[in-house]
Amino acid sequence: MSDFKLNTKCVQAGYTPGNGEPRQIPIIQSTTFKYDTSEDMGKLFDLEASGYFYSRLQNPTCDMVAAKIAALEGGTAGMLTSSGQAANFFALFNICECGSHIVASSSIYGGTFNLIAVTMAKMGIDVTFVSPDSTEEELNAAFRDNTRAVFGETIANPALTVLDIELFAKVAHAHGVPLIIDNTFPTPVNCRPIEWGADIVTHSTTKYMDGHGSAVGGAIVDSGHFDWMAHADKFPGLCTPDESYHGITYAEKFGRGGAFITKCTAQLMRDFGCSQSPQSAFLLNLGLESLHVRMPRHVENGQAVAEFLAQRPEVASVSYPTLKGDKYYERATKYLPNGGCGVVSCELKGGRAAAEIFMKHLKLAAIETHVADARTCCLNPATSTHRQMTEEQLNAAGIPAGLVRISCGLEDKEDLIADLKQALEQIG
Numbered sequence: 001m002s003d004f005k006l007n008t009k010c011v012q013a014g015y016t017p018g019n020g021e022p023r024q025i026p027i028i029q030s031t032t033f034k035y036d037t038s039e040d041m042g043k044l045f046d047l048e049a050s051g052y053f054y055s056r057l058q059n060p061t062c063d064m065v066a067a068k069i070a071a072l073e074g075g076t077a078g079m080l081t082s083s084g085q086a087a088n089f090f091a092l093f094n095i096c097e098c099g100s101h102i103v104a105s106s107s108i109y110g111g112t113f114n115l116i117a118v119t120m121a122k123m124g125i126d127v128t129f130v131s132p133d134s135t136e137e138e139l140n141a142a143f144r145d146n147t148r149a150v151f152g153e154t155i156a157n158p159a160l161t162v163l164d165i166e167l168f169a170k171v172a173h174a175h176g177v178p179l180i181i182d183n184t185f186p187t188p189v190n191c192r193p194i195e196w197g198a199d200i201v202t203h204s205t206t207k208y209m210d211g212h213g214s215a216v217g218g219a220i221v222d223s224g225h226f227d228w229m230a231h232a233d234k235f236p237g238l239c240t241p242d243e244s245y246h247g248i249t250y251a252e253k254f255g256r257g258g259a260f261i262t263k264c265t266a267q268l269m270r271d272f273g274c275s276q277s278p279q280s281a282f283l284l285n286l287g288l289e290s291l292h293v294r295m296p297r298h299v300e301n302g303q304a305v306a307e308f309l310a311q312r313p314e315v316a317s318v319s320y321p322t323l324k325g326d327k328y329y330e331r332a333t334k335y336l337p338n339g340g341c342g343v344v345s346c347e348l349k350g351g352r353a354a355a356e357i358f359m360k361h362l363k364l365a366a367i368e369t370h371v372a373d374a375r376t377c378c379l380n381p382a383t384s385t386h387r388q389m390t391e392e393q394l395n396a397a398g399i400p401a402g403l404v405r406i407s408c409g410l411e412d413k414e415d416l417i418a419d420l421k422q423a424l425e426q427i428g
């Protein structure tokens with residue numbers, strides 16, 4: 001599949017049926033797998049042979065879909081997880097332990113921010129948050145001897161900042177640690193972080209990859225580029241024998257291309273069990289089959305809506321990386337030449353009250369705590385996810401009370417704009 005273009009990989013990578021086999025990916029709805037001898041099974045437990053024994057660790061349906069996502073990102077190995085949260089936790093915890101330190105962009109998904117700043121802190125893992133707009137010197141200053149990973153999002157949810165992946169990768173590598181990029185919003189159709197130097201890529205497949213709001217899921221892809229053994233002192237989990245796996249040293253036995261995902265599956269999936277169900281993986285794959293067709297439409301609608309909103313008297317400001325004049329326009333031109341995603345945010349001049357009136361009158365855009373599926377939806381953080389905050393706190397967090405996030409779906413853009421127009425006119 002590696003010779004084919006991305007569009008073809010979206011449709012066909014990960015599964016090639018043999019003669020007389022099902023054309024569609026089979027859903028292997030089985031928790032367990034049968035073997036003739038205990039010796040056969042013993043080899044699987046020793047990681048001496050590859051195969052399936054229990055769906056908490058690996059399942060053929062999930063593996064086929066993971067292989068497709070790895071092919072799309074240009075990585076050497078991939079795995080599915082039960083959610084995007086699980087993917088980011090696994091990607092970090094696979095190389096961090098009590099006493100480690102992470103450098104992370106401050107402009108990331110709220111759930112990931114809590115995961116790193118609160119929950120992983122309880123595990124003894126420290127973090128330094130840096131601006132996505134940090135200079136090389138500012139980034140360098142965030143590192144410590146115990147730094148083990150750098151983390152950021154290509155296009156941040158919900159701030160819509162664009163990360164300078166090349167710079168973050170350069171600095172991470174200068175300090176001997178990998179760069180982990182959450183590429184949920186652009187998807188590999190619009191950006192492939194590995195091509196810019198990222199080492200590990202994560203996804204909430206719940207969003208555009210599934211694309212229909214039908215299954216929660218996540219994915220991790222390894223570029224196979226990071227040389228763990230060259231920094232063996234930093235990554236003992238990969239570079240010294242794992243006593244819970246009969247003394248296997250992952251980086252030696254599975255090499256650069258396989259060590260990260262093998263360890264993540266063999267240890268973290270075994271112990272935490274955040275596996276995706278084969279049924280969900282099947283639904284995810286249906287979404288992936290049209291990802292390359294859907295993303296350009298999400299971008300077309302997002303761009304049209306952003307341009308429309310920018311001209312409206314009721315609107316104070318619009319954030320959309322590929323909108324001319326956006327703070328991230330130049331960076332978007334470099335990293336997102338075909339556009340970013342369908343999520344647009346705008347601040348209404350009338351604040352919270354205007355946002356409430358506007359959203360109440362929208363007919364096509366439903367009010368949802370969700371983004372990135374076929375149906376347009378919207379959210380006012382001040383009256384929903386950030387409801388407990390005062391006006392002052394909201395402003396300090398960069399979330400003005402009148403901010404509305406609109407996730408443009410796949411409807412006709414003229415219908416979307418007409419709907420937004422009539423709702424804006426109600427504000428009065």
Ligand SMILES: *Cc1c(COP(=O)(O)O)cnc(C)c1O
Binds near residue numbers: 085086111185204
């Ligand atoms: C939604 C989201 C997540 C979390 O994913 P879940 O599938 O909801 O667990 C992580 N990162 C980004 C960028 C997201 O948008």
